[in-house]
Structures are given as C-alpha cells and as structure tokens.
Amino acid sequence: MIGRLPWRRDPSRRSGWSAIDRQRIAALSRRSQQVVILAGTTGLLVGLMVAGFETVTHAALEQVLNLPLALRAAFPGLGLLVATGCLRLAGRGTTPGSSDEYIRAFHRRRGLGLRLRDVPLRMLAAVATLGSGGSLGYEGPSIYAGAALGSSLQRRLHRFFAADDAKVLMVAGAAAGVSAIFKAPVTGLVFALEVPFQNDLARRMLLPAAISSAASYVVFAAIAGTAPILPIGGQPPFNLVDLGGAAAIGLASGVLARLYILVMARAKRLSTRGHIPLRVAGSGAVIAATVVLGTLLSKENLVLGPGYHALRWSLDPKHAILAIVALGTLRVAGNAAVIAGGGTGGLFVPLVIQGALVGRCVGGVFDSGNASLFPVVGMAAFLGAGYRVPLAGVVFIAEFTGRPGFVVPGLIAAVMAQLVMGRSSLSPYQTSGPVGHLERRLLLPVADLVSSDALSVAPDATVDELFSQHLAGSRQQAVAVVQDGIYLGIASVEDLNGVERAQWAQTRVADIMRTDVPVATHDWILRDAVVAMEEAGTDRIAVCNDGRYVGVITAGDLVRLDDILDRESDR
Numbered sequence: 001m002i003g004r005l006p007w008r009r010d011p012s013r014r015s016g017w018s019a020i021d022r023q024r025i026a027a028l029s030r031r032s033q034q035v036v037i038l039a040g041t042t043g044l045l046v047g048l049m050v051a052g053f054e055t056v057t058h059a060a061l062e063q064v065l066n067l068p069l070a071l072r073a074a075f076p077g078l079g080l081l082v083a084t085g086c087l088r089l090a091g092r093g094t095t096p097g098s099s100d101e102y103i104r105a106f107h108r109r110r111g112l113g114l115r116l117r118d119v120p121l122r123m124l125a126a127v128a129t130l131g132s133g134g135s136l137g138y139e140g141p142s143i144y145a146g147a148a149l150g151s152s153l154q155r156r157l158h159r160f161f162a163a164d165d166a167k168v169l170m171v172a173g174a175a176a177g178v179s180a181i182f183k184a185p186v187t188g189l190v191f192a193l194e195v196p197f198q199n200d201l202a203r204r205m206l207l208p209a210a211i212s213s214a215a216s217y218v219v220f221a222a223i224a225g226t227a228p229i230l231p232i233g234g235q236p237p238f239n240l241v242d243l244g245g246a247a248a249i250g251l252a253s254g255v256l257a258r259l260y261i262l263v264m265a266r267a268k269r270l271s272t273r274g275h276i277p278l279r280v281a282g283s284g285a286v287i288a289a290t291v292v293l294g295t296l297l298s299k300e301n302l303v304l305g306p307g308y309h310a311l312r313w314s315l316d317p318k319h320a321i322l323a324i325v326a327l328g329t330l331r332v333a334g335n336a337a338v339i340a341g342g343g344t345g346g347l348f349v350p351l352v353i354q355g356a357l358v359g360r361c362v363g364g365v366f367d368s369g370n371a372s373l374f375p376v377v378g379m380a381a382f383l384g385a386g387y388r389v390p391l392a393g394v395v396f397i398a399e400f401t402g403r404p405g406f407v408v409p410g411l412i413a414a415v416m417a418q419l420v421m422g423r424s425s426l427s428p429y430q431t432s433g434p435v436g437h438l439e440r441r442l443l444l445p446v447a448d449l450v451s452s453d454a455l456s457v458a459p460d461a462t463v464d465e466l467f468s469q470h471l472a473g474s475r476q477q478a479v480a481v482v483q484d485g486i487y488l489g490i491a492s493v494e495d496l497n498g499v500e501r502a503q504w505a506q507t508r509v510a511d512i513m514r515t516d517v518p519v520a521t522h523d524w525i526l527r528d529a530v531v532a533m534e535e536a537g538t539d540r541i542a543v544c545n546d547g548r549y550v551g552v553i554t555a556g557d558l559v560r561l562d563d564i565l566d567r568e569s570d571r
Helices: 011-015 019-065 069-090 099-107 116-131 139-156 168-182 185-194 203-224 240-270 276-298 308-314 321-340 348-363 373-387 390-401 404-419 437-442 463-471 494-498 526-536 561-569
Strands: 478-483 486-492 519-521 540-545 548-554
Touching: 019 069, 019 116, 019 139, 019 168, 019 203, 069 116, 069 276, 099 139, 099 168, 116 139, 139 168, 139 348, 168 185, 168 203, 168 390, 185 203, 185 390, 240 321, 240 348, 240 373, 240 404, 276 321, 308 321, 308 348, 321 348, 348 373, 373 390, 373 404, 390 404, 463 478, 463 494, 478 548, 486 494, 486 540, 519 526, 526 540
Parallel strands: 486 548, 519 540
Antiparallel strands: 478 486, 540 548
C-alpha cells in the first residue's frame, strides 16, 4: 500500500516542485551568479578607467594652477575650444552631457543609447575642460564612461541577461564611476539607483550595482589610497540648536538650489545656440573674469578646478560671510560659463561646494560647538535638492568626510530641502517614478521625430510665393524661414491677415514672419517641445543644431504615438 502513495511515485512532489521547476530555479540561480560576476568585472574595469582619467586630469590641472595669473585665466577658454572639437569629432548630435545622458538612456524602453566608441573622445573633452581649470566635477565623465562600458558589455553578453534586466550593467557601471572618483562605494550605489527618479529607486539593480561599486572602489583605492577626500573635524552629539540650524540650512539650500537649477538650465540651452567660436570665446572671457576676481578676493586659486580648495578655504572661520557669498557667486558664474561653452564635466561636486558655502553662511547665525557641522549639512541638502537624491546626499557626507555621525542633521536638512523643490531638477530626463508608455515617449529626444524634409522658404520670397507654393500648395499652416541653412523665423497663414491681398506680390516674407517662436535644439526631449508649443500658441517649432536649421516638429507629429513607438522599438 505504501508503494501506491503519490509521493512514492513522484518524489519531487513532496516539496511541491516539479523537475521542470527545479531546472528553472537552477538556471535562474546560475544566471544570477553570472550577472553578479559580470557586474564585478564591470566595476574592476571602471575603477581602472576612472583612476587613469583622474590621474591625467589632476596632473594637467596642477600644471595650470602653477601658471601666472594671465595664463591661468586664459587656459579654461582654450580647454573649452579643445573640448568642443573633441565632441564634434565624436559624431553628430554628441552633447557634453554626462549624468543627463545616463538618466536619459536609463528611461529608454529599448536600447541603452550609450556608445562605447564615444567614450575616448568624451573623456578627452573632459580632460581638456577639467584639466585646464573648468570648475566642474570629475564624476560626470566617470558616470558616463562607467555606464557606457557596462552598456557595451551587456550588449555583447546579452545571453546572460533576462529581458527585464536590459540595463543592469549600465547602472552597475554608473555606480562604479561615482564610487571610484569619490572613494565612496555606498554613495556610488545609492546615487546610480536614485538619480533616475525623483521619488523612487531602481530597486531591481541593487545587487549588481553594489558588487560593481565595491569592486571599483577597491581598484581605485589600491591606486589612490583610502583617505577621505575632505577630512572633517567635529564630533556628535548635537543639541537642539544644531538640529534647528540643520533645518534652516535645508530650507535655504532648497530655495537656492532651485535658482541654481534655473541658471544651469539656461547655460545648457546656450551651449547649443549661436556660432561656436563666439560662444566659446564669450564663455572663456567670463571664466577669465571670475579667475581674476577670485584671485583679488583671496590671493588663491578658488575659482578654478572642482572646488575642494575653495571648500577648505571657506571653512576657515576668519573669512567674512560676505567673502563666502562672493566666492559662491563667482563659482556659480564659472559653472554656468563652462557649461554654456560646451565643456564636459559633472555638477555633483559644484552642488556640494555650493551647499558647504550655504552652510557656512547660515552657520554664522547659530552658536554651535561643531564649526564644521553646518557646511557638511549644507553639502547633503544642496546635493540632494539639485539632483533630487536625498539619500545619496546623506550617505555622501559620511563617506566623503569620514564623519558618519553627521548623518542625522544631514538627513534633516536633506528632507527640508526636498520640501521646497517641487519638480525642479538639474536633469530634464528625471521622472517622479517608473513611467508608463505615454510618459516614456515624451522623454524621447526631438531628433527621433523631427521632419528633416519639411519645406522652408527664403526670407526674400514674396508673400504671394509663400502662399501659393508653400502654404496652399503643400497644405501647410506654417513654414520655417531659412537662409543659407540658418533658421530665421516662422511664417504662417495667420500672418497673412495683416497684409492686403494686393500687396502680397510686393511684401517679403521677412516682413511678416514671427521671430518669437521658441526654437528646439537637438538635446530637447519631446516634453520640452510640447510645453514650448503650448506657451507660444503654435502648432510647430523649428529644430536647430548649433544655429543651423535641421527641421520642424509639429503638433501632428507628437500625436502619432504608434510611429514613435516603432522608432523607439528599433533602437
């Protein structure tokens, strides 16, 4: 009778698992182990890459800082010129963005969008920008290089990954880049998972990103050492005055971070407009002015470079609050000028520097026994507000300064800063959380939808020709006005109402065209185009690249969601 029991006939049923189930679990386990190994390998490679980048860039910057003042002021402009040349050689549409490119690639439904072949020229552009004294951080190029390396490895070894894990190594590579450059493995992990969203985390990537971040840190630390980049004094515990000051710093950081985001957004738009030589020359002139003014302020190099020296200078209590405010203003102007000039670098460290300066200023109002407390708290608040990464900001101050006891006031400040941020962020590609199909399409670049074959009209054409050949003839409501490849404006059917029919043959298109319609650039996303059309009251806007006309986007294009999906799926 015992031999007839079901579990005697099929032993696998005793545990509720069939033989097929066991095979699937075993295959999943092997795949998970393989993914972890590949993530660790990614971290090792990224650590080596970042160590080389940091060594070369730091050596170049040290040489620049030892030059006479006139040459120090001029070198950043030359660096921008070299960086622009490198990016243009990298290929059409290559932008100086780094963290933004990682976030944008993260949200693409198909294809990672980061090409390993772009990394060498991008890194050369970063060395030219930062090594010549550009006041951005090293972490941006490190994130891009790590994410691009991870993307490339995963494309080549796609058989080891499930369909839902299409971006695992990209996230792992980005985490490794932050981990190495700051010698902060937990910060690298949290930032890479937190920065794609404003109110969520990329949770499924946790284990591979953690392994990659740790491996990258080990490699970089073996070369550069393990000492914190900015050792800070002071010890907990904290009193109510300290915690109240932390809350005040959080609110101030949130307000100022929103202003900083507006300035940087304007600088990013300027980086895609006008003639390149003029734009670079203008940016170089602004940077030179900030270098001279910074030297007059302190007799030291406080404006050039990522800003660690400026941070140490600001912590000295003998420096007046007004001097701290002046330093912060000069560094913001320098950051914006580098970005507007097309430089390549990160904004992570500039946010940290601004936060420390805010903390130093607010700290002058409070009588705290920990002189370094408020600047450290400001770092967490400003960084968390700028990139909407409060957890990364809090973890960063613990690893960056070697003082984990400052986490509690840092957390209070980070939370207070988030309360005043709304939807503001340094990256236009961030979303509040995992997005649906419609929201994902609005994150696509305008280049995916631009009509490059759209008709255009010359400014010296007559209104009669405009109507017969372009509007009525092609059944268009409006047409772009272009001369020698340069966009000038938009001429529409409505603009004809102000001209009598008898005057059409004598009136030029240039006399009636609209010049107040927004112009999209190749780094816009479709959401930007929708907002611009709505605010301008038009059904189309032109797209330009470095001032040259590329095509138009119309309201009709934006509602063709099936076509957009097909374009995205082909990536």
